[in-house]
Amino acid sequence: MTDPAGVLDATVREQWGRLTSLLLGHYRRLDLVEDALGDAVEAAARHWPARGVPDNPAAWLLTTARRRLVDQLRAESMARRKGVLLVTDAERRQESGRVMADPGGVVDDDLLRLVMMCAHPALSREAASALALRLVVGVSTHDIARLFLVPETTMAARLTRAKKKVVTAGIPFAVPSVEDLPDRLDAVAQTAYLAFTAGYAPGSGPDLLRAELAGSAISLVRVTLAQRPDEPVLLALLALMLFQHSRRDARLSEAGELVLLADQDRTRWHHDEIAEARSQLDHSSLLRPMTATAAGYVLQARIAAEHALAPSAAETAWPRIVASYDLLLQVTSSPATRLARAVAVSEAEGAEAGLAALEGISLPGSHRLPAVRAELLTRSGDGDGARSAYDEAIALCRNDAERAYLVGRRDRTAG
Amino acid sequence: MKRYVFLIAYEPGGFEQAAAEVQQSYFTAHEAFSTYVAEHGNELSSAALADTDTATTVRHLDGAKSVTDGPFVETVEMIGGYYDVELPDMDHAIAAAAILPPAYAVEIRPTITITA
Incomplete structure (x- = not known):
């Protein structure tokens, strides 16, 4: 693999969180690290095609980003620096000298510290999701905005606010205490799942990319699971996400319309992901006592597994x-x-x-309840009741594609 | 160390109307809070505040001083007291706030330094 752009993409995808956590652990400057790393990636895109791909691309990015940071810190006065330092735990401070070794052999705890900081319960889940995707997985602000269906400027402001709160409120770059860990891992899971479901929320039109971006929430869980391999909440959530994500290619018709689960072409499901989800769900750690959040994900994953493993919709x-x-x-x-x-x-x-x-x-204000009632009334032969329930659902539905579907169903319902 | 002010909201009269053993549990909780803060940081100051029916609010309206009876915002919950503490980080601040009586809502506000 000597294609410079390909190597750079892969390095960013696989190493962004690790590089960010190394730089944050050492320099404790949330306001500078992300830009410095971004600059290093830009420099790589410029230099690697001409000079060749370095032997250790991640170390090259780290060194380049460090140089930018050091230049910036020199340009600042100490007085300004003091107020904006990230709070870290005491243990971390003592070892800060040695973690700047090559990124192949880092103290992985830094990555867990980064995840715990981003998903901290003192941040709103929306802010935490965006921050984790940006800092841990390296998703661009542009793409996070697209995932959450907000303008890029709105998302940029949300990220800035989140980073300001982290620094000002002293949200630590630290692993929580043992007694707090289960709650904090639940918070990480909820943060990741919010980002995942955002990718599948109905948008204004067909947007395959948003489903792919939902995959970056899976990366967030994988990164955390690599640090805490037996955590029930992470195993169950990964299984749930993989089952749901495996159907992404079959969800939309060639015309871009939503295809219901029962009508999907099951050969287009990602069966390798279904197999992985199954093995996660069979993990022995899921037999241990767990939090309510974890139990909820296990049960949802079991339901998703029934759909994923049924040979046909009729055999569910x-x-x-x-x-x-x-x-x-x-x-x-x-x-x-x-x-x-x-x-x-x-x-x-x-x-x-x-x-x-x-x-x-x-479910006040939601079209889903009358839509389901309409469908069931249709099946039970109550055409008048069905049409009036469809009318109610259509009036409440705010998504164009779903409304068109409901109008079609109503008009085909015989009296 | 970070400096935080804990603003404690609770329902007016809640403490006075509580049974003696409940009142005792409040004292115990505040002592445990102070012990925790002393172990991990510093308690700079604290106070229980008289009810908002004794509050006076001073504002300037159209350039003139205006003194009115009552708090600056009327709410069901009121600020019943505060702690001004130094603690290592937000995790310690949350842990400390959780020690206080469960009837409280505790707002954790980091302080900032304003420089000229």
């Missing part, structure tokens, strides 16, 4: 899915989960049972 084991939803409701009772359970009940036991399961669910 709906009663087992209903059983998993029943357990999930014991862990986390949300109206959205109850709605999903009602859909599973209708598949397992028929439309009437599904309609009965809808009783008492309240």
Whole structure:
């Protein structure tokens, strides 16, 4: 592999978080490190094609970024420097001399420190997600903005605010205490899952790239899992994400319309990812006691596994899915989960049972509840009831593609 | 060390109306808080504040001094006290705040240094 651009891309993809954490651990300047590393990547793009790819591309980037940082620090007064230093743990400070060795043999704890800082519970989950994708996975601000469907300037401001809070509030570049670790790992998982689901939230049009960007949330989990290999919450979340992500190519038709799970071409699913998700879900650590967040991901992953492993939509084991939803409701009772359970009940036991399961669910402002009711009323032969439920859903739906789908369903519903 | 001010919000009258053993648990919690802060940093100052019906707010309106009865913002919860402490980082600040009585909401505000 001597293609300079390819090597640079791969190095950035695989080493960004590690390089960022090394530089942050040493210089403790959240406001300078990211730019310095960005400058180093730009310099590599300029120099490597002419001078050849260095033997150790990551070390080249590290050295170049360090030079930029040192130049900037020299240009500043000490007085200014003091206020903006990142807080690190005492242990880390003592070893700060030796971690600047080549990035192949670093103290990996720095990477875990970086993840824990980005996903800190004192940050909003939106801010934490964006910060983790930027600093740990190296996703550009442009792409993070696209993932979360906000203008790039909005995302840039969100990242700046998050970094300011980290420094001002003293959110530490540190691994939490043992008793806090389970909660903090839950926070990392929730941060990653928010970024992942953002990639699958309906946008204004077909956007395959957003699904690919959701994959960067999987990278965030993999990076953290490499540091803490047996954590149930990370194993369960990785399985859940892989099952869902494996279907990305089958989700959209050639015309760019959403294809429902039952109608997807299962040969277009990524079966290697499904196999990996299965083995994660079978991990012995998932038999240990775990947090409610982890248990919730395990049950959701089991439900996703039923879909992923069914030979066809008709052969889906709906009663087992209903059983998993029943357990999930014991862990986390949300109206959205109850709605999903009602859909599973209708598949397992028929439309009437599904309609009965809808009783008492309240999702104000959402089109999903009336849309499901309309579908079940159609199946149970109540055309008038179905059309009025479709009208209700259409009035509430804010996404063009989904609304067009609902209008089509209503117009085809016989009286 | 970072310096933080902990603003404690709680419902007015909550402490006075509590049973004796609950009141004792408040004292115990505050002592445990002070012990934790002493172990990990410094307690610079603290105070319990009288109810907001004794508050007076001074503002300048159109260039003239205006003195009014009451707090600057009317809320259900009120600031019932504060701690001004030094602690190593936010993780320690959160751990310390969690020691205080569970009836409190504790707002952690980092302080900043304003230089001319």
